[in-house]
Structure formats: C-alpha cells, structure tokens
Amino acid sequence: MLGKILTKVFGSKNERELKTIWPLVDQINQLEPTISALSDQDLKGQTDKLKQRLAQGETLDDILPEAFATVREAARRTIGQRHYDVQLIGGIVLHQGKISEMKTGEGKTLAATLPVYLNALTEKGVHVVTVNDYLAQRDADWMGQVYGFLGLSTGCIVHGLDDHERKDVYSRDITYGTNNEFGFDYLRDNMKFDVEELVQREFNYAIVDEVDSILIDEARTPLIISGPGEKSTGLYQQVDRVIPRLKKEEHYTLDEKSNTANLTDEGVALCEKTLHVDNLYDPRFMEVLHHLQQALKAHTLFKKDVDYIVKDGEVVIVDEFTGRLMPGRRYSEGLHQALEAKEKLTVKSENQTLATITFQNYFRMYDKLAGMTGTADTEAEEFNKIYKLDVAVIPTHKPMVRADHPDVIYRTHKEKFDAVVAEIKELYKKKQPVLVGTISIDTSEKLSKRLKKMGVPHTVLNAKHHAKEAEIVAQAGQAGVVTISTNMAGRGTDIVLGEGVPELGGLHILGTERHESRRIDNQLRGRSGRQGDPGSSRFYLSLEDDLMRLFGSDRIGGVMQKLGMEEGEPIEHNLITKAIENAQRKVEGRNFDIRKQLLEYDDVLNKQREVIYAQRKSALKAEGMHEQILEMIEEAVEETVALFADSSTPSSEWDFDSLDEAINGLLGFKPGLKHKDGLEAESITQDIIKNGKDLYQEKFAEYGQEVMNYLEQMVLLQVVDSYWKDHLLNMDHLKEGIGLRGYGQKDPLREYQREGFEMFADMVQRIKGETVSTLMRLQLEKPQDATQFAPEEDVPLTFSGGDGSAPEPQRRKTKKVGRNDPCPCGSGKKYKKCCGRAA
Structure with a gap:
C-alpha cells in the first residue's frame, strides 16, 4: 500500500x-x-x-x-x-x-x-x-x-x-x-x-x-x-602393436611406486624404427609420442580385473577405494582408448568438447x-x-490504441480449435488481416489442415527461412491475409497495415495457447498496434493445454463446473487470468533457475578458461616466452624433487633411484644422486635447476633464438590445447555425476567447484612438466629428404591431413641406410652418430 x-x-x-x-x-x-x-x-x-x-x-x-x-x-x-x-x-x-x-x-x-x-x-x-x-x-x-x-x-x-x-x-x-x-x-x-x-x-x-x-x-x-576425441582411432591400434616388442629395463623403465613408465633411448629408437618415424621428438610427432606413452602405461601399470574389467565389450573402471565399478566414466588423455586397444576392443572416438562458453x-x-x-x-x-x-x-511515439481482449477458456482442445477456426473464418470474410500465434509446428500444421478444408487461404511460418519469413510477415497487415506463425517468427520486421485495413479494426492477433513465458505472449501481441495503429488481440485456451494441465487446471475446472458451463461455451473470469499468470510465473522461475545453474557451473570453468586463454594469448604474441619456459623448469623440478625428497624426513630415506628416473624423464639427464646423510632438498633442487637451465641454454645457442622461440611457442600451444581438451572432457564427466553428491548431504555445486579446482591445478602442473620435457628432449634434424632414411618395417603410420583425411603412408623409396653405414649427409660420421641418432 x-x-x-x-x-x-x-x-x-x-x-x-x-x-x-x-x-x-x-x-x-x-x-x-x-x-x-x-x-x-x-x-x-x-x-x-x-x-x-x-x-x-x-x-x-x-x-x-x-x-x-x-x-x-x-x-x-x-x-x-x-x-x-x-x-x-x-x-x-x-x-x-x-x-x-x-x-x-x-x-x-x-x-x-x-x-x-x-x-x-x-x-x-x-x-x-x-x-x-x-x-x-x-x-x-x-x-x-x-x-x-x-x-x-x-x-x-x-x-x-x-x-x-x-x-x-x-x-x-x-x-x-x-x-x-x-x-x-x-x-x-x-x-x-x-x-x-x-x-x-x-x-x-x-x-x-x-x-x-x-x-x-x-x-x-x-x-x-x-570434434572426435582423437583424430584417428587407428593410431591406437598401430601404437599398441609396438608395445609388446619392448623389453623392461632395455626399452623402458618402470617405477610402480610413482606409477610411471618411461621409454629409454633404446626404446625410443625401436619405436622410431617400428613406426617409420625419423625423430619422435620432432614437434610433428608429439601426438605419436603421447600415444606411445599412454599405451606403455596401459600395458605396464594398469591390470585387468584390478584397475579395470572388460564387460560387454567395454573397459569399465574399478574404483580404487571402494572396488565398485564406475560405468560411464573414462580415463582421460587417451588412456582409456589405449586400454581398449590393449584388450583388442573397438576403440571409441568420443565426440569431445574442444571449446565451449555460455x-x-x-x-x-x-x-x-x-x-x-x-x-x-x-x-x-x-x-x-x-x-x-x-x-x-521507453514511451511510445503515439498512444497505444490496440484492444487487448480477455482470454477465453474452453474445456477441451477440440472446443477451443472449433472456436479459433470459426473466428479466423469470420475475420477472413470481412477482409480483416489476422496473425495466428501457435507454440508448436504441430499445432500450426493441424490448424492449417482445417483452414484448407474450409477454403481459407493462409500462410504458415516458422523460423527456418529468415529472408522469406520476414517478407511474408511484412505482408501480414494487408487486407484478407491470414498468417500462422510459430512462436512469433519474423521478429524484427515491421507489419505495415494495408489500404482500408485501419477502418476494419487493424491487424487482429489470435493466440491459440499461452506460452510458458509472458514475454513470448507479449511479443505476439506487440505485432499489432504499431505506431498508434488500431488493432486487437485475444488468446484462446483450454484446460487440456500443457500450461493449464500442469498448473492449476483442477481449480479452474472446479470453477467452470460451479458456473455450470455448457460444452463449447467459453469462460472469462478474473480467477482464470490470475491462475494463468501464476502458472507462467512458476515456469519463468523454473527456467530462470535452470539458466542460473548453468551459469554457476560455467563460472567455475570460465575462471579456468580465462587463465588458459590468457596463457595462449601470451604464447601467440611470444611475450617473454623464454623466461616463462625457464620458470617452468624451476617449478617442474621443485614439484618433482618434492615427490621423492621430502625435506621433513632424513635424506637416507629419500628415493634417489626414482628421483633419477623422474628427472631423466623431465630434463633428459640423471642427477646421479647417491644415498648420503645430511643432504638438503633445497640444495639438490637448485643444483638440478641450474644443470637443467644450462642444458636448455645450450640448446638455445645450438638452434638459435629464432628457431627456439618458434618451438617454445608451438610446443606450449600444442601441450596447452591437448591438456585443455582433456580437461574439458573430465569436467563434463564430473558435472554429469556431481548431482548424486546431493544424496550424501553435500552441495553439488561446491563439490564441483572444489574438485574442478583440484583437477585444474593438476592440469597446470602437468602442462609445465610436459612442455619442459618436450623442449628439453626435442632434437632437430638437418634439412634433407627424411624418407631416404626411413627403416623398413611392416607397421606404416598415418597422420590426418588438414582436411581431416588421412594421406597415404610415406614409404621409403631408396635403399635402407644401416646404422653403422656412413651418413649420407656427407659429414663423415656413422649414420647412428649423425642424422640417425636416437632422440
């Protein structure tokens, strides 16, 4: 008040x-x-x-x-x-x-x-x-x-x-x-x-x-x-055939404590020979190297009937804490596909989200x-x-004079449409144009059939052909024109009244059903009464309409019974108008909640998206890339040393063998640390960082600033994109099952925020590690025809072309060069010591 x-x-x-x-x-x-x-x-x-x-x-x-x-x-x-x-x-x-x-x-x-x-x-x-x-x-x-x-x-x-x-x-x-x-x-x-x-x-x-x-x-x-989760599922099978040829210790090292498996130099050489790849650490073959690493993990670290089972032709993960099966969940980063290839199952290419935003x-x-x-x-x-x-x-330029008549309601669909068709026919006879609004294409088509039988010419519109649609809507105000439109197609187009139409009462709007949103109804009404034009509107409803059926039709039906309405007779009552508005408010509120929830969940991903896209933008513009890589070396080494050399425990208890293997996988050399008392984690870390940076600066000097700047940019972008793509898939899987947390008295959104943050932080660390590892081990061959050195083998490898098609595998056309033969480049060195050296 x-x-x-x-x-x-x-x-x-x-x-x-x-x-x-x-x-x-x-x-x-x-x-x-x-x-x-x-x-x-x-x-x-x-x-x-x-x-x-x-x-x-x-x-x-x-x-x-x-x-x-x-x-x-x-x-x-x-x-x-x-x-x-x-x-x-x-x-x-x-x-x-x-x-x-x-x-x-x-x-x-x-x-x-x-x-x-x-x-x-x-x-x-x-x-x-x-x-x-x-x-x-x-x-x-x-x-x-x-x-x-x-x-x-x-x-x-x-x-x-x-x-x-x-x-x-x-x-x-x-x-x-x-x-x-x-x-x-x-x-x-x-x-x-x-x-x-x-x-x-x-x-x-x-x-x-x-x-x-x-x-x-x-x-x-x-x-x-x-896009597909991977470019080609065939690559998984090709790589999978290589792994059984590898021998432990000779071709790969396994550390079950840290859950890691790494190829040795001999293993890399064997894989290159088997897969017809000159240099696995060439940026072109990063995807192949990634597949090899995942396949090696699948064969050596993941055990059937322990980590996963095969059921109905699918790999199903076993929860390591509860021992329960986790159907519908998939390992990320191509590991699940590697397990499918290992078990000789159909390798599924997931239609994976590559980028998304609300x-x-x-x-x-x-x-x-x-x-x-x-x-x-x-x-x-x-x-x-x-x-x-x-x-x-904003106020209108001229006063609005459209007459908005009260809604009329019938008991059944049939009664309602009998009345609708009768009114359309009446308006057509007097040549007053009418725009009929429906909320579904199905209703439009049924109404159209009835009008055809009655000989009433009309046009049926939906939002499929925008140009034609706008043209037709523009003519909807001409004398004698009947237009049926679904959810008010043709918005943005003025309906100008034809000659003599204002005298007939202007354009009449006839709604065949209330939409779940008052706003959509107002859009339909708003097509009439333009710039002070005369016009009118009325909505026809029935108790069988979805909106009325779902919200309060019993109450309204009771009122109709009390008023003793006859079949085919409509009712106009304030209670009905209020009930309809309340129903629409309920649905509007529900839809708002849906959109709000979508946004709340996307806000989690949006913060992560901003970080990743900012990193990409920085890399694209090559802003301080070299310094950024040196920082990554520092952070990756600190993370790695912390795993095996806990400063809170005596150095005699540190796992130096695993630390050697992990640093070798990261930086391409083993620190060779021995068990000694009194060692400090901080000094070890700084020594390894110094050696790593020195090696990297040597590589920088060897290949030159221009080449290395380009490689830093390309490697970081490829690694970021690969991990971000997998992260989006993981977040999708997380969101799909997060609603169940509500049964455990936990807020699903908070759980999604917490776990999403943990997954993102983990991904950022892995991006650093893989970027550093790839750049440290990356080797460039001298420019020449690489096909002349391709070893003979029976497992050709294919790569997707720019158009998504797979070109024919490249076969060697000249005689194979032995590893102890003189190098064809003319250096005088043996091939294995020159252009044929293993990465």
Missing part, C-alpha cells in the same frame, strides 16, 4: 529515470537547426571534429548531444528517416549500457544508430548483435548508409566467410552479426596457432537486438565446438553491453542479476 502511495507521489523508478534523460533530448533538439544548416561536406566533417574532442580529453557523454544531432540529420539525408524524441531516449539508454524496451514498430533499428555512431568514435569497434543472418545483413546494409555518409566503415559477419574476410569485417568501425557467429569466432580465435590468424579485436561495446531472445531464450544452451559469459566480456527489445520488463530481475543490465521502458 505504501509503495503505491510513494509511486503516485514520486513516480515509478522508470519514470524518474526518464525524467533525467529529457534535458538531454532538449539539448539535441536545440542543436537541430544548426546541424541541419550544414552542407553535406560539413556534416561529414563532424566525425573528425568529434574524434578530436575525444582526443583532447572530452568524454563520450560530453559529445553525446552533438553526435546524436549529427546522426539524426545524416539519417534524414540518407534513408529519409528522422529520429523521434522517444528514439533519442532509446539511444541514450543504450549508450548508458542498459536495455531499452521499445514496443514493436517504434524503430529500435534506427534508434541504435545513435549510440553505435557515438561509441564507434573511440575507434575501438562496436558490435551490433541480432538473431539471424538475414536481419544482420539487412541492418548492416540499411543503417550502413548513415554510417558511411559520416565516414565510418560497416561490415557484417555471416556464415561462410573465411578468416581473412572475418578479420577485415571485425577491423571496421561497426560490425553486425549474429550471436552465434560472434561467439564461435571467439572460441575459434582461442584455438589458433598464429597471432596473424586472430580475427576479433578486444570487446569494447555491443548492442544486442532482440536481447531477450539471445540472452535469455538461447542462454540455456552453451556454444560448443566439438552466452552469459561471452557477453559479460564486453566493457559495455546494451540491449533492445519490445519485451524485457518481465525478465528485468534476470537481466540485472546475470548481466547487471537495467531495463528502461
């Missing part, structure tokens, strides 16, 4: 905010005579003048009135449209980083040109995001005339552009495109291996058109780039975000909580 009194006295929050904007509108209007008196050349020159003012320290807010007045005049001269005052308000709200709710037909597309132009003056780029390629291209071409006149460049990101074209479009002042194109370009950029191939710039300012559709309706489904987290990266739609106010709470976006409801 008090709230209503205060609102009456002081006005609503929305009204108070609009009051603060009107003085700005007055300033813009006062500038109009001066700006309109400028010549075309002088008007174009406004852009440079405004940019200069920004360069001299003025802010965007300082130059807003003049910038808006400039755009208004440019639009009048180029496309023949002058911004109304309410469109100026809408533009100001968008510039403030809020959502501008403007009714259908109020000119959101034109209103957006004001803040787009203003913010583009910073030369940091502006993105205008919309729901489909057709609208993006249409708006870019249409409004691009205004921007082009004022000297700004405009482009449109659509499906089918290559990276070079995309980079060009993103470099322009204003870029139009769909939410999917923007999001996928971001993910693809973070999978690139060359900084020159990146297409996007920094995220400056974005306006999201149909913001409710993009940031709410589509926010339940994250963007995902996926729309919520993508759009929250922009420095400033704004949105516009005809229907946002019912979701204002969600916009504020998720995106920190406030909603401002």
Whole structure:
C-alpha cells in the first residue's frame, strides 16, 4: 500500500529515470537547426571534429548531444528517416549500457544508430548483435548508409566467410552479426596457432537486438565446438602393436611406486624404427609420442580385473577405494582408448568438447553491453542479476490504441480449435488481416489442415527461412491475409497495415495457447498496434493445454463446473487470468533457475578458461616466452624433487633411484644422486635447476633464438590445447555425476567447484612438466629428404591431413641406410652418430 502511495507521489523508478534523460533530448533538439544548416561536406566533417574532442580529453557523454544531432540529420539525408524524441531516449539508454524496451514498430533499428555512431568514435569497434543472418545483413546494409555518409566503415559477419574476410569485417568501425557467429569466432580465435590468424579485436561495446531472445531464450544452451576425441582411432591400434616388442629395463623403465613408465633411448629408437618415424621428438610427432606413452602405461601399470574389467565389450573402471565399478566414466588423455586397444576392443572416438562458453559469459566480456527489445520488463530481475543490465521502458511515439481482449477458456482442445477456426473464418470474410500465434509446428500444421478444408487461404511460418519469413510477415497487415506463425517468427520486421485495413479494426492477433513465458505472449501481441495503429488481440485456451494441465487446471475446472458451463461455451473470469499468470510465473522461475545453474557451473570453468586463454594469448604474441619456459623448469623440478625428497624426513630415506628416473624423464639427464646423510632438498633442487637451465641454454645457442622461440611457442600451444581438451572432457564427466553428491548431504555445486579446482591445478602442473620435457628432449634434424632414411618395417603410420583425411603412408623409396653405414649427409660420421641418432 505504501509503495503505491510513494509511486503516485514520486513516480515509478522508470519514470524518474526518464525524467533525467529529457534535458538531454532538449539539448539535441536545440542543436537541430544548426546541424541541419550544414552542407553535406560539413556534416561529414563532424566525425573528425568529434574524434578530436575525444582526443583532447572530452568524454563520450560530453559529445553525446552533438553526435546524436549529427546522426539524426545524416539519417534524414540518407534513408529519409528522422529520429523521434522517444528514439533519442532509446539511444541514450543504450549508450548508458542498459536495455531499452521499445514496443514493436517504434524503430529500435534506427534508434541504435545513435549510440553505435557515438561509441564507434573511440575507434575501438562496436558490435551490433541480432538473431539471424538475414536481419544482420539487412541492418548492416540499411543503417550502413548513415554510417558511411559520416565516414565510418560497416561490415557484417555471416556464415561462410573465411578468416581473412572475418578479420577485415571485425577491423571496421561497426560490425553486425549474429550471436552465434560472434561467439564461435571467439572460441575459434582461442584455438589458433598464429597471432596473424586472430580475427576479433578486444570487446569494447555491443548492442544486442532482440536481447531477450539471445540472452535469455538461447542462454540455456552453451556454444560448443566439438570434434572426435582423437583424430584417428587407428593410431591406437598401430601404437599398441609396438608395445609388446619392448623389453623392461632395455626399452623402458618402470617405477610402480610413482606409477610411471618411461621409454629409454633404446626404446625410443625401436619405436622410431617400428613406426617409420625419423625423430619422435620432432614437434610433428608429439601426438605419436603421447600415444606411445599412454599405451606403455596401459600395458605396464594398469591390470585387468584390478584397475579395470572388460564387460560387454567395454573397459569399465574399478574404483580404487571402494572396488565398485564406475560405468560411464573414462580415463582421460587417451588412456582409456589405449586400454581398449590393449584388450583388442573397438576403440571409441568420443565426440569431445574442444571449446565451449555460455552466452552469459561471452557477453559479460564486453566493457559495455546494451540491449533492445519490445519485451524485457518481465525478465528485468534476470537481466540485472546475470548481466547487471537495467531495463528502461521507453514511451511510445503515439498512444497505444490496440484492444487487448480477455482470454477465453474452453474445456477441451477440440472446443477451443472449433472456436479459433470459426473466428479466423469470420475475420477472413470481412477482409480483416489476422496473425495466428501457435507454440508448436504441430499445432500450426493441424490448424492449417482445417483452414484448407474450409477454403481459407493462409500462410504458415516458422523460423527456418529468415529472408522469406520476414517478407511474408511484412505482408501480414494487408487486407484478407491470414498468417500462422510459430512462436512469433519474423521478429524484427515491421507489419505495415494495408489500404482500408485501419477502418476494419487493424491487424487482429489470435493466440491459440499461452506460452510458458509472458514475454513470448507479449511479443505476439506487440505485432499489432504499431505506431498508434488500431488493432486487437485475444488468446484462446483450454484446460487440456500443457500450461493449464500442469498448473492449476483442477481449480479452474472446479470453477467452470460451479458456473455450470455448457460444452463449447467459453469462460472469462478474473480467477482464470490470475491462475494463468501464476502458472507462467512458476515456469519463468523454473527456467530462470535452470539458466542460473548453468551459469554457476560455467563460472567455475570460465575462471579456468580465462587463465588458459590468457596463457595462449601470451604464447601467440611470444611475450617473454623464454623466461616463462625457464620458470617452468624451476617449478617442474621443485614439484618433482618434492615427490621423492621430502625435506621433513632424513635424506637416507629419500628415493634417489626414482628421483633419477623422474628427472631423466623431465630434463633428459640423471642427477646421479647417491644415498648420503645430511643432504638438503633445497640444495639438490637448485643444483638440478641450474644443470637443467644450462642444458636448455645450450640448446638455445645450438638452434638459435629464432628457431627456439618458434618451438617454445608451438610446443606450449600444442601441450596447452591437448591438456585443455582433456580437461574439458573430465569436467563434463564430473558435472554429469556431481548431482548424486546431493544424496550424501553435500552441495553439488561446491563439490564441483572444489574438485574442478583440484583437477585444474593438476592440469597446470602437468602442462609445465610436459612442455619442459618436450623442449628439453626435442632434437632437430638437418634439412634433407627424411624418407631416404626411413627403416623398413611392416607397421606404416598415418597422420590426418588438414582436411581431416588421412594421406597415404610415406614409404621409403631408396635403399635402407644401416646404422653403422656412413651418413649420407656427407659429414663423415656413422649414420647412428649423425642424422640417425636416437632422440
């Protein structure tokens, strides 16, 4: 009660905010005579003048009135449209980083040109995001005339552009495109291996058109780039055939205490010979080396019926703590596939997530975000909580005169559709256009069949063909036109009334069912009553509708019984309207919870994503890579020494043999430490770090800075991508089963956060270890035809081409070179001591 009194006295929050904007509108209007008196050349020159003012320290807010007045005049001269005052308000709200709710037909597309132009003056780029390629291209071409006149460049990101074209479009002042194109370009950029191939710039300012559709309706489904878990499952079988040939101690060392198995130099040489690979530590063959290491683990460290069992043709993990089977869980990093190959089972290639992000987290990266739609106010709470976006409801240019009739409700579907068809036929006879809204394609088709039988010509639409759809919706206001549309396809297109239609009552909206969201119903209603046009709307419901059936139909059915309604007779009652609104609120709340939960879980991954992508970006730009690698050597050695030389125990109890093997696997040499009393872990660590760094600096000097910088960059990127891909898969598996923790009185989200952090920290350490190990052991051959040295063997190896296809295996075409023969390079050394040496 008090709230209503205060609102009456002081006005609503929305009204108070609009009051603060009107003085700005007055300033813009006062500038109009001066700006309109400028010549075309002088008007174009406004852009440079405004940019200069920004360069001299003025802010965007300082130059807003003049910038808006400039755009208004440019639009009048180029496309023949002058911004109304309410469109100026809408533009100001968008510039403030809020959502501008403007009714259908109020000119959101034109209103957006004001803040787009203003913010583009910073030369940091502006993105205008919309729901489909057709609208993006249409708006870019249409409004691009205004921007082009004022000297700004405009482009449109659509499906089918290559990276070079995309980079060009993103470099322009204003870029139009769909939410999917923007999001996928971001993910693809973070999978690139060359900084020159990146297409996007920094995220400056974005306006999201149909913001409710993009940031709410589509926010339940994250963007995902996926691919097979491994490029070729055949590689697992090929590698698996090599392992039985390896002999313990001679070809590999095994340390069951630390659960590690490492190839010796002789083992590497045998694998190279068997697999027709010249140098396993060549960056090209990193994937093969990884497969070999996993296959070696599978054969030596993982025991059937202890660590796993084979059941129904699948490898099933046995929980090491409980002894229970863990169906559906898979070992990561290709180990599970290695076990499948070992057991001669079908090796499964998982359709694995390579990169993913939710729309919520993508759009929250922009420095400033704004949105516009005809229907946002019912979701204002969600916009504020998720995106920190406030909603401002903009008044209409002309008073709204559409007649919104009360809902009518019937007992059954049949009764309802009998009434719907009867009304459509009646309206068609009097030539009043009608737009029929359904919530499913199935309902549209059934209704269409009935209208065909009755001889009523009509068009059925859904959201499959955007260009055709917009064309048809644009004609929906013509006399005698009947249009059936599913979930209001064709948004973004004005419905202009045909000749004589206003006299017939304008466009009539007929809803065949209430949607679970009030906002979708409002979208349908909003197609009528554009710019003060006459119009009407009515929704037809039945107790058998999903919404009514699931929420409170018994109560409403009881009311209908008490009122003694006859079959086929509708009811209109305040209780029904309230019950429907309550039902919609319940469903809206449930959907909000789903989206909120998705975001809470993605926030865990998002923090990790930011770390990984920042590391990739640093590597791509080669910023301090060498220093970063030296730091990794330090950290990897510290971690390794700590495993076997615990400073809290006497040195006589340390496991020096395992430490030697672990350091050899990491840095390529054995420290040769002996059991002695009085050794300090810190001094051992520093000695190993010094020797490791010295060896690495020698390699740096041998191959040269340019080559090593490139190798550091490539190795780190490949290792990061490999482990990140596996981490995403592990996080997927974790999330799938985390809900069960609730039965143990644990909060699943907290458990996901805790375990996700532990998995991420472990992955970061393993990235360091593998990067260091690969770079320390990496060897480059002298440039020559490697095929002439390929040993003869019966296990050819294939590698995927750039298009995903597998080229023919390379066979040796010349006589095999023996390891003790003179090296063909002419050095005078034996082949095994020169180009044929084992890595």
